[in-house]
Amino acid sequence: MFVALKRILRSGFVGFWRNAFVSFTSIIVMVVALFVIASTLFNSYSLESALIDFQNRVDINLYFVVDAPIEKIEALKSEIETLPEVQSVTLTTREQALADFRERHRNDELILQGLEQLGENPLGASLAIRARETQQYEGIATFLNERQAQETVANPLIDRVNYQKNKEAIDRLTELIETERRQNEIISLILVIIAAFVMFNTVKLAIYNSREEIAVMRLVGASNYYITMPFVIIGVMQGLIAGILVLLLLYPALIWDETLFYPFPFFNSADVQEFLLTYFVTDFITIAVVIVGGGILISAVSSFLAVRKYLHV
């Protein structure tokens, strides 16, 4: 058994080198196919993270009236924090809101002058409320609206709760990305199938060249296993080398033209490049496993099936 394994491995290695030209062309085709698979990987990651990003931006902003006393604000904050659906509540005081406003408009003289002329701080304090799950916002918003309804008209505390407006915009974006992601999934699947098919055909063509050899091996009394395995070894080597080549080429490819790997053409390209490169570096292990593992698997299975065909099993 061990002797057979040793012979199969040696025969596979030797076969790979003696058919160097065929091996080389197969590897080139596999590199292209694996690049396609890599780009679908990057695309779906980009879409996924965009979606998570948008979902994280969903929150409820509760604005207080300008003269709301800080103790009451603190009391309401504590009360909201006790709700089980609430993950966090961030208080922005009047002073903080003013400072933020100034910072945001520091280049806009007109607005700053207007603010000076106003004399006093026109901004109220606010609470930014974040739920644990996206679906829980509805409930929190209802709770806050009820709270607002209980207040006396003469002495109000809550100015407004802006959830509805945010929600609509975010819902629309989420829906957009979801659609894009579904389409991307289908396109990815088709691309992966095509890539696998191209690889399969390349391997099949290479083994077609060996069909007489396979027949001879059979006549000499070699078992099917003994005939098939060296071809599978060659397939594994080709897939492995192609996978490693793709990993080596991905980084320069991302620097050369990152838009090949990104689903939103209208984004700033320097940011996209950095985003994709960061993904490549941080998730390198996953990417490597998918690309190299996929290459080896497709190539080995293709070899196996192609040899079986000429073995007439």
Add this chain to the structure above:
Amino acid sequence: MIYFDKVSKIYNGGQSIALEDITFEIAPKEFVSIVGHSGAGKTTLLKMLIAEDRPSDGQVFYESLDIHRIPRSRLPHFRRKIGTVFQDFKLLPHKTAFENIAFAMEANGRPDSEIQANVPQALELVDLEDKAWNFPHELSGGEKQRVAIARAIVNQPDIIIADEPTGNLDPIATYEVVQILRKINDLGTTVIMTTHNKGVIDELGRRVITMDEGRIVRDDAEGKYVL
């Protein structure tokens, strides 16, 4: 040792008859030549023997074993008892002469030590020790056929089947190949050969089975080429 019992082979649902009611016997250590025109059924007969093709009717026995009842998984095992030599050599193009011969032993699961000992012996028998590391495309037709013969005998089979072994060779190479086959037969291996070559048959002076249109028309113990 080999027994054909009323073997017929019909292709295309009765359209063409390759073999018709063939019955004969081959004893151990015989050297049998099968002659006949192209299409007489010689190659079909040999295919029956190595279970490459099944008879439409009748049975082929190797000793007491019905060849066509051997399960597919056991076929490689059975084929190792028979060494085959073909007109077109059928060497593995990406393996050297040595490796081609060694492959037959490796496929048999023979240990490396035995391979290292037996392959040079086989090469010596066919007088090709100095071409051991040449690839098939670097060898002449006669040399290729001698490598093929070395490969056929290296596992010490009971039978050598040679299908037109001299068909692609010039007269000198033909002579050499026949001498080697005769030597193998003298060493105790049964040889079954098909041929077109009158000179080969007449020089051998061994048993000749003559076929025509799928039938055996003559079977002479010390035959001449009569057609």
